[in-house]
Amino acid sequence: MRYVVLDTETTGLEVRQGHRIIEIGCIEVAGRQVTNKHFHEYVNPQRAVDEGAFQVHGISDEMLADKPVFSAIAERFLNFVRGSTLIIHNAAFDIGFLDGELDRLNLGKMADHVDGVIDSLTMAREMFPGKRNNLDALCDRLGVNNSHRQFHGALLDSQILAEVYLAMTRGQDSLVIDLSAGQGGATDATIELASLQLPEPEPGADELALHARYVQALDKEVKGACIWTTLTTTPLAVNDAA
Known part of the structure; x- marks a missing residue:
């Protein structure tokens, strides 16, 4: 499945008051890796x-005076997202504005062009009930570096959200497949990853440093040593990661 992490910036908060999109940023995620396509x-x-x-x-x-109008970029945008599953933080807001732009051009709605939408804000509220779940709070909680984020920008926020989403879904240990069996509807089949012969590539120095920072964040969250720190047999390059 192909995922596209998407964010927009707008002239205001209410599409019903005639506010418009002024920036669109999209990042492709495939195989749980951020690709170079955007x-x-x-x-x-x-x-x-x-x-x-x-x-x-x-x-x-x-800044926007010499930029193209939405109709000039609509086809390229739709070609990029077409057939993907979108990942959006507070999806109703962005989809509402995108639907408004498409409606002006008689291009239908976003649902006509993509396979689905995942709202990472809804996910975060389910995972962390009662806590702040805006992008900055999730970065702090999940150990995602957003120190370079002075303003909200669509492409920058998409890059950050891609890291946040991957961190939020890192605990998956099985693949659940929806099987549409023609007799009696859909059923779920679970494939345990432990039963598969998967390649085990050795991590590089950068990956070890990122892992060390993530474990440090876990230790901070539990105010002590997390179970990963307790059970690991591989020394972590904590000082190098700081």
Whole structure:
């Protein structure tokens, strides 16, 4: 399955008040790896950016004056996301704005072009009930570095969200497959990964450093030594990862 992590920036909060998209950023994720394929465009909304929105993303009317309108980038955008499953934080907001743009061009809705949408905010609320679950809070909780994030930007936020989503789903240890059997509907089959002969590549120095930082974050979360630290037999390059 092909995933596309998507984020938008807009002129304001309410599509029903005529607010428009001014930036789209998309990152492809395949095989639980962020690929080098991405889509990024600034868009001339043909209206002013609200001051409150500008304070969030820092994108001014002057910056957008020479950018293409949405109709000029719509085909390339749809070609990039077509057939994928989208991963979006607070998906209703972005999908609402994208549907509004497509409707103006008689191009249907996003549901007509993609296989589905995963709302990472809904996932986070289920995993961490009662806690703050915006992107910054999840970065702190999951050990994802967002120190370079001064403003909200669609491509930057997509890159961060891709790391957050992979961290949130890292604990999967089996593959659940939906089997559409023609007699009696769909059933679930579970394949235990332990039963498969999978390759075991040796991690590189960068991967070991990332792992060490992640384990440090786990230790901090539990205010002590997490079970991984207790059971591991491989020394971690903690000092190198700091």
